[in-house]
Amino acid sequence: MSQLTKRSENYSKWYNEIVVKSGLAEFSGIRGFMIIKPYGYSLWDRMKTILDKMLQMTGHKNVYFPLLIPKSTFSKQKEHTEIFSEGCAVVTHSRFKKYKEQEKLIVDPESKLPEELVIRPTSESIIWKTYKRWIQSYRDLPILFNQWGNALRWEMRTRLFLRTTEFLWQEGHTAHSTKKEAIEETIKILNIYTDFSEKFMAIPVLQGIKPYMDKFSGSEKTYCIEALMQDGKALQIGTSHFLGQNFSKAFDVKFTNHNGKKEYVWSTSWGVSTRLIGGLIMSHSDDKGLILPPKIAPIQIVIIPIYPKNKDNIVNEISIKILNILKNKGIKVKYDNRITFTPGWKFHEYEMKGIPIRISIGKNEIQNEKVEIFRRDTCEKTYLSWIDLKNSIPKLLDEIQKNIYQKAFQRTQKLIIKLDHYNDFKNQINHSGGFIYAHWDGTKNTGKKIQEETEATIRCIPIYNEQEKGKCIYSGNPSLQRVVFSKSY
Incomplete structure (x- = not known):
């Protein structure tokens, strides 16, 4: 890969x-x-x-x-219709017919519907x-x-x-x-x-x-x-x-x-x-691939056996035992015992897929009665004894979940900034982005001008916003509270 x-x-x-x-x-x-x-x-x-x-x-x-929604039904609420009609797909006919001379399908003009049908943009x-x-x-x-x-x-x-x-x-x-x-x-x-x-x-x-x-x-x-x-x-x-x-x-x-x-x-x-x-991808992933929080991951753990040459019965036997132990704990586990791919190829594949924990088992691990644990969130390797797996793995999954959230939380907190001067606003937007708390005069025109000049839009007015008198960062007109600006997807 x-x-x-x-x-x-x-x-x-x-x-x-x-x-x-x-x-x-x-x-x-x-x-x-x-x-x-x-x-x-x-x-x-x-x-x-x-x-x-x-x-x-x-x-x-x-x-x-x-x-499919009849056009007359879709058109009832005027404000709703005006916005969504620009992006609607409309069904006008019910069938094709074969155009004999060219052996092509064409819309059958006789199948025109008595009323056009809108493919739902919302219901x-x-x-x-x-x-x-x-x-x-x-x-x-x-x-x-x-x-x-x-x-x-x-x-x-x-x-x-x-x-x-x-x-x-x-x-x-x-x-x-x-x-x-x-x-x-x-x-x-x-x-x-x-x-x-x-x-x-x-x-x-x-x-x-x-x-x-x-x-x-x-x-x-x-x-x-x-x-x-x-x-x-x-x-x-x-x-x-x-x-x-x-x-x-x-x-x-x-x-x-x-x-x-x-x-x-x-x-x-x-x-x-x-x-x-x-959002999940852009919040957590890195240059090696996906990073998925355990609570949302379709596969929480992958077990990869390390065979010296051919399929090793002992390695396979211990891997299946561990698989069953973890499944009985309600953990979503995959056992990848394919021999058509090398362990290294599999390691790379599951890093790309963001599997939270990778367990690898080979002859050395069996001799020491341990398994190698790889955490996708930190890319750290540790060893755990077989006896500890039953209790340690659920705790580790919980730790990974918390760590992924904390990393995203801390990154977000660093990019929450209050600004009062438009030049500072433009500099922040162009270089680091973030949630910029700034005063806005409440007019649509000001919001449009800021967007045209910086690509930033008003994302929201925070629910728990405190009233704070100030001056609009663009027009200088009075403002009663800050709103959140950012570039967006």
């Missing part, structure tokens, strides 16, 4: 290479569409399993709505059309639904996992009888996403609210979590939207409240996508 481009030389190229060489995904040949390979899908499946459990524990139920419209049938009374509320599926949004600039035309995701859509309950739901989901990111993906995040010009179209307020990647750029990890009554009014969804009066339903929507895998 070939070496990766160094992060310090070309961060973008390093990222693309690591996705492909680690076996996560590859380009499909259609711009913006990717093939998620078995290892990449197993990583997504692991994320999905953990997050799904967290959502179901808070009362959410999984459903599935159609991929609010089709879901709220359905909720109109399902919601009549306060007894029908709340509805706490989550959907795992795919979505399609045409993208001008694409990058594997980070920004693709088609992506996998989960999207939650809830309906409530009160504004208070809907807002509480929005924040509850934001906290679930935060816990998932920090406790499982080992990615520290900043909770915030999007400025009014960047909120989700059709929402009253968009909450987000932002993470800082190794190159000092921000990545939006997840969003949770308080929709107010915008969609219930667009689709005329009312319920009879406790007092017998008709009232529009309150709602939320929220989601994370396969972009999480991109």
Whole structure:
């Protein structure tokens, strides 16, 4: 396996290479569409399993709505339509027919659909059309639904996992009888996403609210979590939207409240996508390949036998015993006893794949009743006795998880900076990046000017921001609080 481009030389190229060489995904040949390979899908499946459990524990139920949305339904909420219509794919005909003279397939003009169908960029419209049938009374509320599926949004600039035309995701859509309950739901989901990111993906995040010009179209307020990647750029990890009554009014969804009066339903929507895998790569990985936190890794330990020549029965026997001991502890273990590849080749392969722990066993280890332990996060080698494995390995996995998080946390903390002068702002953005806390006058025009001159955008207004009077870093106009600027993906 070939070496990766160094992060310090070309961060973008390093990222693309690591996705492909680690076996996560590859380009499909259609711009913006990717093939998620078995290892990449197993990583997504692991994320999905953990997050799904967290959502179901808070009362959410999984459903599935159609991929195709009638144009008339999609067009109901005007603000929503204006934004998403630019990136929609539309189905106009239902079949092909063979063009006899040239033996080519052409669209059958007689198969034109009575109404055009939009391939979902998101599902609010089709879901709220359905909720109109399902919601009549306060007894029908709340509805706490989550959907795992795919979505399609045409993208001008694409990058594997980070920004693709088609992506996998989960999207939650809830309906409530009160504004208070809907807002509480929005924040509850934001906290679930935060816990998932920090406790499982080992990615520290900043909770915030999007400025009014960047909120989700059709929402009253968009909450987000932002993470800082190794190159000092921000990545939006997840969003949770308080929709107010915008969609219930667009689709005329009312319920009879406790007092017998008709009232529009309150709602939320929220989601994370396969972009999480991109964030995982850029947060932790190094010039040797992936580094995966044990709690999210599809394979936590790989055991590699070292055979002198041919398959050694003793080495194989001890390896299988260790395999079973670890499996019985609930650890995800792979035993790679392929003889078609050398141990050195396997070492390199699993370093690239980011397996948290590698155990190697040969004749020397058997004689000493020990195994060699390699930690992917620190690239350190140690030896453990067979007797200690049962108790030591779970502790080591926990230590690795904490170490990966602390490394990301400390890096992030170093790049959280308060600035008050625009020249300092530009210098920081151009050289190191980071989360820059600076005053903003609250106008869309100022935000646009800063972006044009520095490529930095307002990532969020931190939820727990203290009120602090100051002057806008660009215009000098009065400001009541700092917001967070950064370049982003």
